[in-house]
Amino acid sequence: MNHDLAQIKVAATYMRGGTSKGIFFKLEDLPAAAQVAGAARDQLLLRVMGSPDPYAKQIDGMGGASSSTSKTVILSPSQRPDHDVDYLFGQVAIDRAFVDWSGNCGNLTAAVGAFAIQQGLLAAEKIPSNGRCEVRIWQQNIQKTIIAHIPMRDGRVQELGDFELDGVTFPAAEVEIEFIDPADTGALGLFPTGQVSEILDVPDLGQFQVSMINAGIATVFLNAEDLGYNGTELQDEINNDAAALARFEKIRAYAALKMGLIQDVAEAEQRQHTPKIAFVAPAKSYQASSAKQIAAEQIDIVVRALSMGKLHHAMMGTAAVAIAAAAAVPNTLVNLAAGGGAITTLRFGHPSGILQVGAETSQQADGQWKIDKVVMSRSARILMEGWVHIPPIA
Known part of the structure; x- marks a missing residue:
């Protein structure tokens, strides 16, 4: 040089x-x-x-x-x-x-x-x-x-x-933000496998119930309970556990393969930004990372998401779009954890506190769901x- x-x-x-x-x-x-x-x-x-x-x-x-x-x-x-x-x-x-x-x-x-x-x-x-x-x-x-x-x-x-x-x-x-028609409208579609909920086989780890959606950003959702978590974990509980992070990454790689985002699991290493991986549980009280007390009555669901291999300190905006979209479609893991039924507005608890998102949906002639837009506020x-x-x- x-x-x-x-x-x-x-x-x-x-x-x-x-x-x-x-x-x-x-x-x-x-x-x-x-x-x-x-x-x-x-x-x-x-x-x-x-x-x-x-x-x-x-x-x-x-x-x-x-x-x-x-x-x-x-x-x-x-x-x-x-x-x-x-x-x-x-x-x-x-x-x-x-x-x-x-x-x-x-x-x-x-x-x-x-x-x-x-x-x-x-x-x-x-x-x-x-x-x-x-x-x-x-x-x-x-x-x-x-x-x-x-x-x-x-x-x-x-x-x-x-x-x-x-x-x-x-x-x-x-700042109010509208994500217009945030679902993938190409070959992948809103639900890349055509299923709102299904079993994902991960070699050496077993089977997991998942919802895989491509709205805002490609995301695979799991139930916290299936992973041995309660859904209120904070960063240190996940990020200081190398074995847990490796398990999340392996699940993410096989989900990416099943979603059609990659052709071989080895490619996931060069595609760390997508898909995201998140886990959900019904609303429950917890203490946020700021020591703020979050009461179960304030929220509809708890969600934790990983970004670039680590648990996020709050919630990625694109993952929040995926959460809103998944909540609005009946029988996804997000929808069921939030109580099921028709959900247009969702308040979810994340490691730093609470975020509210809204989704407008419509059902097409073929019975498939369309996410017309997702709205949230940021600054x-x-x-x-x-x-x-x-x-x-x-």
Whole structure:
């Protein structure tokens, strides 16, 4: 390496969206080689975040050493009609040289609209001085429309407010997000195997009752009881148990195979962002990670989900979409744990507290279910803006 070379700098904004943090870029601000998908783009984002790091700390980069904080977003004016911006999400691995482009980040979606407005990616006539600005987002990873309603005050994005989101310490302004037709409409469909609930055979581990859905993000749901859990576990109880994490990963790999996401279980290692794996149980009281007491009467169900091989500290936004969609369809594991029947609004308990989601569904002529949209509220704000500096990329 030529140590005389100066670092390069790239315009970037560090934002919190929901319970995640990430580095946001305008496509046009990236070096030319990184403006197209490929090795140069991946290498740039890996170096920005400080990956791969065998110490798993990302000390020499912007990453925060967790799946919730090793995220990148690239935005550009939309190439599609009736959309304002194209949004591409990259989940950067921490200890490996790998960027996963296979899914969306629902939490950072909350920050996309604000970033688009602040960076001049929306036509001025679309932005009200006060009220809410509707930002129509094309999510490139999953080829879906998302509508964000961004609060405005005196011509500027309103970031501060009194909306509280469990998993985020301080209140902020509420951002309502609509995930339009979030289910997979391609070959996989809403339920890739055609079943709302079925048995999954996992070699050496046995059989598990699962619901596998592809809405928001591909997700496999299990019953907590079948795993020996009660559904109120917090991060340390799962993440400090190497055997448990290995078991979850093996189940996830075989679910990915059965869902048609991969052709061989070995491929799951290179597809860690999807599918997600989660376990559910009927509502029960527990103490959240903040020491806040969650009463069974406040919620309909408890859910725990893993992201990038670790139990998430709250709930991934895309997994929340999957939870809402699964709850709305009778006889899925999520629906049954929440009491069964017709469910349009769900309040679920996660490690950090409570989240409410809503789903609008319709049944098609062939009897199949369609998820028309899922709605949830998040918040977002800018943490820092300027440039990130990295060594030149070969």
